[in-house]
Amino acid sequence: MDFAWLEVTTLAERPDRTALTSAFDDPTVAPFLYHDPISAALFPALVARHPQYTLMAVEKENGRAAGMLCTLPFTAAEGLPPGGYDAVLLSAAGAPERGPDVSALFATVRPDLRGRGVSGHLLDLARRNAAALGHTALVAPVRPTHKHEHPRVPLEQYVARRRPDGTAQDPWLRVHERAGGRFVAVAPHSMTITATLERWREWTGLPFDTAGPVVVPGGLNPALCDPERDIATYVEANAWYRHDLQTGRQS
Structure with missing residues (x-):
């Protein structure tokens, strides 16, 4: 797929694009999801502390923000934490220097550009960026795109759902698996509101x-x-x- 129409840089390379991190208004996101207290308190400051870990995609033609994928360095200690997203933020905030591990935490694509492979392109570049920064693995507490349509199905069962071709039924899980990711475990309390x-x-x-x-x-x-x-x-x-x-x- 051709992504020549996009320019993707880290915020360290283009600090002038930091303001674009707030340019993604997504009406499909439930309002309560913006009220995780740990995320509200820590996420913006951690992105600012580690600008080399956030990828920003803009359209070359007009400079409009097209997508963003944020990763953060942290310390996994003994295995991946059951606290998932919140645990990564707390670990990253508690370390005075860069942790040895890296987690993808947030990805978004402008609604009118979805379905064009931009999310997969950003994940590919995030993998490359993590490797260039010296990491041997990229982990992610993934929030499946369509799981909200099946709220009473245990996540372990949902992850196991497959299409006839054997690929993950959920689109975002499918993107991760096609990029080489593998399911490791459930983070049972990744976010608490x-x-x-x-x-x-x-x-x-x-x-x-x-x-x-x-x-x-x-x-x-x-x-x-x-x-x-x-x-x-x-x-x-x-x-x-x-x-x-x-x-x-x-x-």
């Missing part, structure tokens, strides 16, 4: 008046409603994928 029932009603339009699990639009799994305490908590599981880079495979 707790808020009052009133906030959840604002975010979802649902009544949140009954104790127990509530399927929320855009959620990969139900939120747990607790009317007695006037809170609901959403704990999201992600799928850890690993891309080995030492073999030189960059496809």
Whole structure:
């Protein structure tokens, strides 16, 4: 696929493009997903601390932001953390210097450009960038694109779903697997969002008046409603994928 119409650089190479990190307004993202307290507190500062780890794609013709993929160095310690996304942020924030491991954390493509292979192109370049920075593997707590359509299906079962040709049923998982990634484990509490029932009603339009699990639009799994305490908590599981880079495979 030809991507000559795109220019992709790191923010270290083009610091003037840092402002474009906020240029991706995606109406398909559930509002509550912007309220993970760990991400809100740490993500912007960590991207600024490690600009060589964020790839920004712009259209050559007009300079418009087309896509972005953020990775961060961290320390995995003993295996990939069950805390997934939040755990990577906490590890990256707690280390005074660059950690030995690297995780892809956030990827987006402008809605009108989706379906043109841009996400796969960015993942390929992220692999190459991680290898150039001295890492032997790129990991990612992957958030499957269509899992929200099956919120009650355990993530292990969802990851195992295949198309007739043997490839992953979920598009984003398929992109990772085609790039050479392999599923390693579930991160059972990759992101946790707790808020009052009133906030959840604002975010979802649902009544949140009954104790127990509530399927929320855009959620990969139900939120747990607790009317007695006037809170609901959403704990999201992600799928850890690993891309080995030492073999030189960059496809």
